[in-house]
Amino acid sequence: METRVSAASSSTNSPPSAKPAVLLRSGGLDSATAGAIARVDGFEIFALSADYGQRHRFELEAAARIAKHLGVKRHETVRIDLARFGHSALTDDIAVPKGRNTEEMEHGIPVTYVPARNTVLLSLALAFAETVAAADIFIGVNAIDYSGYPDCRPEYIAAFEQLANLATKAGVEGTLKFKIHTPLITMTKAQIIRRGTELGVDYGLTHSCYDPNVQGRPCGRCDACLLRLKGFAEAGLKDPLTYG
Ligand SMILES: [Zn+2]
Numbered sequence: 001m002e003t004r005v006s007a008a009s010s011s012t013n014s015p016p017s018a019k020p021a022v023l024l025r026s027g028g029l030d031s032a033t034a035g036a037i038a039r040v041d042g043f044e045i046f047a048l049s050a051d052y053g054q055r056h057r058f059e060l061e062a063a064a065r066i067a068k069h070l071g072v073k074r075h076e077t078v079r080i081d082l083a084r085f086g087h088s089a090l091t092d093d094i095a096v097p098k099g100r101n102t103e104e105m106e107h108g109i110p111v112t113y114v115p116a117r118n119t120v121l122l123s124l125a126l127a128f129a130e131t132v133a134a135a136d137i138f139i140g141v142n143a144i145d146y147s148g149y150p151d152c153r154p155e156y157i158a159a160f161e162q163l164a165n166l167a168t169k170a171g172v173e174g175t176l177k178f179k180i181h182t183p184l185i186t187m188t189k190a191q192i193i194r195r196g197t198e199l200g201v202d203y204g205l206t207h208s209c210y211d212p213n214v215q216g217r218p219c220g221r222c223d224a225c226l227l228r229l230k231g232f233a234e235a236g237l238k239d240p241l242t243y244g
Contacts, residue, residue, distance in 0.1 A: 018044035020073070020134035021181070022125045025049045027062025027207040029228065030140035030184055033196035035070045037183045038138045040199055045138075047075040048128050050121055052114065053083025058216040062207035069205055074132075078124055088114040096211040098221040102230075105223050109150065112210055112223065118151035119160070126164050126178065135176040137164075142184045142192065157182050189231025197237060204240035218243050 021043035023035045038045055047070070049063040060077065067075035086092040094111050118141065125137050141152040150156060161180040170176035184192050196203065208228045209218030218225050220243035232239040 018042055019136065020044050020046055020132050021136035021138055022046045022048055022129040022132070022134050023070075023072070023138045024121055024125050024140070025063045025067060025075070026140075027059035027066065028140070028224070029196065029201075029203050029206045029208060029231075030142055030192060031063075032066045032070070032140075032201050032203070032206050033192050033199070034138050034140035034181075034183055035066065035072070036196055036199040036201045038136075038181070039070060043136060043138075045070060045072040046128060046132050046134060047072045048121075048125050049075070049077045050124065051077055051079045052117065052120070053081045056212055056216070058207045058209075058212050061216075062205060065205045069202055076128065080120065080124070082114055082117065082120065085115060088112065096219075096222050098211075098219070100223060100226070105227070110223060113149055116151070118149075118156070122160050122164075122180070126168065129178065130168050130170050130176070133170070133176065135170075136179050136181060138181045138183070140184050141182050142187065142189070144186065144188050152185075154182070154185055157185070188234070189227055190234035193231050193235040193237060197235075202240075206241075213244070217241075220244055 019042065021038050023031065023038055023045050025031050025035065025047045026049065035045060047067045049060060051060055064075065083092065088111065096112060097110060122139065129137050141157065143153055157180050161178060164178035164180065165171035171178055208224040210222040210224050211219045218241055220229065229239060
């Protein structure tokens with residue numbers, strides 16, 4: 001595994017006494033909002049993104065832009081090649097579903113599911129957290145508009161939190177009591193967008209689409225685009241991104 005720093009540090013937004021927290025960062029609007037909530041809750045953010053073999057680079061570019069926008073203390077991108085295993089439309093040559101309605105999205109686990117992704121990512125976040133003595137880990141998972149992913153459910157998060165405290169030196173010795181924060185878990189996409197807008201998140205910097213064109217423009221028809229557009233519409237706000 002290879003690690004590299006992909007964004008400069010800045011702590012202008014955090015008071016000197018701020019507690020460290022690790023934030024799992026994708027390029028999407030959920031993790032941008034989770035980061036803004038962590039910051040307003042007084043945490044100093046150590047952001048972690050994963051280059052897991054996504055079919056496109058735009059998500060990682062967005063993750064770096066948002067890390068800068070949030071004024072994170074440190075942003076690490078870990079390369080871990082989940083594409084070697086295939087079996088996901090996000091990493092393999094499998095068509096991304098388009099034009100599905102909400103009912104279709106609510107049934108079954110879609111092909112955009114990346115096997116065990118959040119367990120892999122939370123394990124990396126936990127390792128990072130232990131090294132920077134951060135007891136708090138933020139992840140922008142959402143169980144309302146969540147596209148059927150099993151590793152976005154509250155019972156999964158509770159199980160991982162228990163594991164974190166059993167699996168680490170800091171947990172066993174009691175120097176850190178790990179907590180997995182999921183500030184968006186019971187929010188709709190519209191509520192997430194409204195909250196982020198109040199906190200000054202620039203959603204023009206985010207990237208949600210599973211299947212962007214070569215310039216990185218979102219398709220407007222995959223599950224991620226449709227949930228995002230529905231969220232902005234229900235929030236009564238305009239998505240700053242240009243589609244197609
Ligand atoms: Zn799309």
